[in-house]
Amino acid sequence: MLGAIVGDIVGSRFEFNNTDLYDFELFTQESSYTDDTICTIAIADAINRRNTRKDGDPCYAANLLRWCRKYPNPMGGYGGSFARWIQSEKPQPYNSFGNGSAMRVAPVAWAFNSLEEVRREAERTASVTHNHPEGIKGAVAVAHAIYSQRNGFNPGELERVGNLYYPGFLGATYTPGVFNETCQGTVPICLKIVRYSSSFEDAIRKAISWGGDSDTIGAIVGSIAEAAFGIPPEIYTTALGYLPEEMSWVIAKYFGNLNKASWI
Ligand SMILES: [Mg+2]
Structure with a gap:
């Protein structure tokens, strides 16, 4: 899930000012974490807390609400419907198919050790807001x-998985630089970018230079590329420096x- 945070921070300054350059600076003074990072942290925090609960309640909604209300004005803001959900007195799922469900899901893919559990938890994280089938x-x-x-990077398996959800996604034609905030307009592109990448940094650079919803494409590509390639320590260390201590x-x-605390 650090890959999601790296991609979000790197893409943040390009969300409303796209670049088609490949050799841009990854981190600058203009870079910041945005809603993608806040929501990813909220899901990770839900997983952290659930370990101490006996009733099995994953608390994804409660943690999203708590973190997003605490950080009400991130760079780039929140999507309109999600912003209303955050402020609602009785937040209910609103049938969204926005890409917000895809950018925050990474923590569940590492915290559970069977595909069945990972898929079930992913659905739970989405369905508190994005309960549209897409x-x-x-x-x-x-x-x-x-x-x-x-x-590790397994391109054949990535193709197989991609085709389960978006048949023919590798052969489809996508237009760079088009701002599309839907899952179905974002996730297949991200899968294709990772499929044709050779390292974590290559994937992030391809994602950002694609254009469109840069921070979210960066977050989704980063979250998959992290698993495929690993993140160079200097990149995740720099990204962590942008985050509040909490x-x-x-x-x-x-x-x-996860018993992987040795790096921090
Ligand atoms: Mg964002």
């Missing part, structure tokens, strides 16, 4: 793609629970 599919597809690459604590606890 909204759920986008989250499940990304989580499945991450899970399929956890043992987000770093969530990340530390999350990785501690």
